[in-house]
Amino acid sequence: MTSPERGAVGMAAWAPPAGRPPLSSRMLRATWRGLPARRYRAGWEPGLVVPGADGSPLLTDHYFPRAEGDFPTLLVRSPYGRGLPWSPLFGLLLAEQGFHVVLQSCRGTGGSGGAFDLWRNEAADGHATVAWLRGQPWFTGVLGTIGPSYLGYVQWALALDPPPELKAMVVQVGLHDPHALFHTDGAPHLENALAVAVGMTHQHRGTVPFLKATLRLQRRLRDIIGARPLRGAHAAALGGEPPWLDGVMSHPDPEDPYWDGASLAEPAERLRVPTALITGWHDVLADQTLAQYGRLRRAGCPASLLVGPWTHTSALGQGWPRVFTESLTWLRAHLHADPTDLRPAPVRVHLGGHGTWHDLPDWPPPATPTTWHAAPDRRLTRHAPTGSAPLASFRYDPADPTPSLGGPLLSRTAGPQDNGPLESRADVLTFTGPPLTEPVEILGPVTARVSISTDTGHAHVFTRLCDVDPQGRSVNVCDGLGLLRATAHSPTRLTVPMSSTAHRFAAGHRIRWQLSAAAHPRYARHPGTHHTPLDATTLRPVHLTLHTDSTLTLPYGVGVGEGGVDR
Structure with a gap:
């Protein structure tokens, strides 16, 4: 395909430079296993200067197949530098598969000029880069985008007004709503915010400064x-x-003018560019990915979804062979017109607790909402308890807040963890069901409805679903946090979204519902007063009481009966 806007110089006039990709990238490439076979040797043209929307020089590296012929182009814009791991993950690997790869440092990062301003310049600079591409002799007018995390945000920014050349997107563990990355119901995501700050501030300066x-x-x-x-x-x-x-x-309020223009949910509601979405069940951005998939499907946009057993970082580590293969298949289908390896089902999810992959026609799939009730003696039952007596009470002390353990974090402790140490604390309640006589599969969003009272009216409620094996080991599946806005001593009904999952509770396992008032420092601790977690200087212990009409709703897979899954 030839674009009418390619410029006066034709492909035949372009001679690939002699440079090889960086040695560090080639050495790391040699250690990877399970990737598709290389099709071409890769070349490298580093340090190109592309004018940004305000004229700032955006430093750019160009990777390409060392072969004759026309190849589509992939745009990868990053605030994390152009070295490891981005050079081998995207520049080298994708050039070997038959793509020109334009790896660019965002404004104010990695040597690019101007000042980095989180989220505000990406649409304009993306379009400026596409305008530059149109003048390159090797650009055929067929463009795709790819990348994870903030590299996904810059893709959604370009999709606000997609250029005509844009034919495919691959958003891996991607961001589209910065507010939701940093806050849940008024609670700052403290630990993850600090990790993001380190990455944004230091990673583009090189591996050693970042470490x-x-x-x-x-x-x-x-x-x-x-x-x-x-x-x-x-x-x-x-x-x-x-x-x-x-x-x-x-700025914890998503309606605050500070966040105007930050969320890029809107492009998915009208997008026509085929888009592949990839996430993990313990990715900090999993909910954002699932929401974007729903928007794309409702808009009638060609879309695929892959959800693995990964965290935000392990998707690019242990999950990389599958993530890369899935990404490459999508790009070949829509940029090379080679749909040979596309899977027929648009959704593929990993089923936790079972270790298998399921292909589905949509997400979430049809499910039967099934209610479990907190009951006396710390039981979890399918039958609503009678009476209105309080079930259990506990004391939350912000001077010794309930710690976070596992789940969607950006640290090495992310993902499924043994919750035994957490559940042995006096400030954690657990309600556990009987051993299952048959397996139970849940597919979709999990929700808690908590009836709770406090002596102050000020508290968070953290609620978690766990899978308890026959030996008593309790492992987290999914969770959520809500802010209690209540009158002191009056029971309040609080609904807490607990994210989505695909999980199989095996026969003999038990379903456990865990509740507390903190998961610190994943969420900044509630001070127990009316002050915000960011500005509080005084801490006040809170007594919380759970009441009988507290329920956990699980999305049983279609065909699941009272005892388990019908096969």
Whole structure:
């Protein structure tokens, strides 16, 4: 395909430069297993200067197949630098598969000019880069985008007004709503926000500075999360205050004008560019990915969804062979017109607890909402308890907040973990069902409805679904947090979304519902007063009481009866 806007110089006039990809990238490439076979040797043209929307020089590396012929182009824009791991993951691997790859440092990062301003410049700079591409002799007018996390955000930014050349997108563990990355119901995502700040501030400077900054944060994390007030306590550990961090942390309300234009949910509601979405059940951005998939499907946009047993980072580690193969298949289908390996079902999910993959026609699939009730003696039952007596009480002390353990984090402790140490604490309630006589599969969103009262009216409620094996090991499946807005001593009904999952509880296992008032420092601790977690200087213990009309709703797979899954 030839674009009418390619410029006066034709493909035949372009001679590939002699440069080979960086040695570090080639060495890392040699260690990977399970990837598709290489089709071409890759070349490298580093340090190109592309003018941004404001004229800032955007440093750009060009990877390409060392072969004659026309090849489509992939645009990868990153605030994390152009070295490891992005050079081998995207530049080298995709050039070997028959793509020109344009790997660019976002404004103000990786040597590019201007100032980095979280989310605000990506649409304009993306379009400026496409305009530059039109003048390159090797650009055929067939363009795709690919990348994870913030590299997904820049793809959605380009899709606000997609250029005519854009024929496919692959958004891996991707971001589209910055507010939801940093807050849940008024609670700052403290630990993840600090990790994001380290990545945004240091990763584009190289591997060694990034590792040093990460280790410095780990050493000082306890002092940061225990500070009163919390605001500004992280500056020394991060080597200075990232100019955007206080802003995103101090505006918890998504309707605040501060967030105007930040969310890029809207492009998916009218997009026609074929889009592949990839996430993991313990990815910090899983809910965002699932929401975007629903929008794309409702818009009639060609879309696929892959959800694996991954965290945000392990999708690019242990999950990379499957993630890369899935991405490559989508790009070949829509940029090379080769749909040979496309799977017939648009959705593929990993079934936790069973270790198998399921192909589905849509997400979420049809399900039967099934209610489990918290009952006396810490039981979880399908039958609603009678009476209105309180079920259990506990004391939350913000000076010793319930710690976070596993789940969607950006740390090494993310994902499924043994919750035994957590559940042995006095400030954690658990309600456990009987051993299952048959397997139970749940597919879709999980929700808790909590009837709770406090002596202050100020608290968070953290609720988690766990799978308990016959030996008593309790492993987290999914969870959520809500803010209690109540009158002291009056029971309040609070609905808490607990994300989505695909999980199989095996016969002999038990379903457990876990409740507490914190998951710290994943969420900044509630001070127990009317003050915000960011500005509180006084901490007040809170007594919480759970009442009998508290329920956990699970989406049983179609065909699931009272005892389990029908096969």
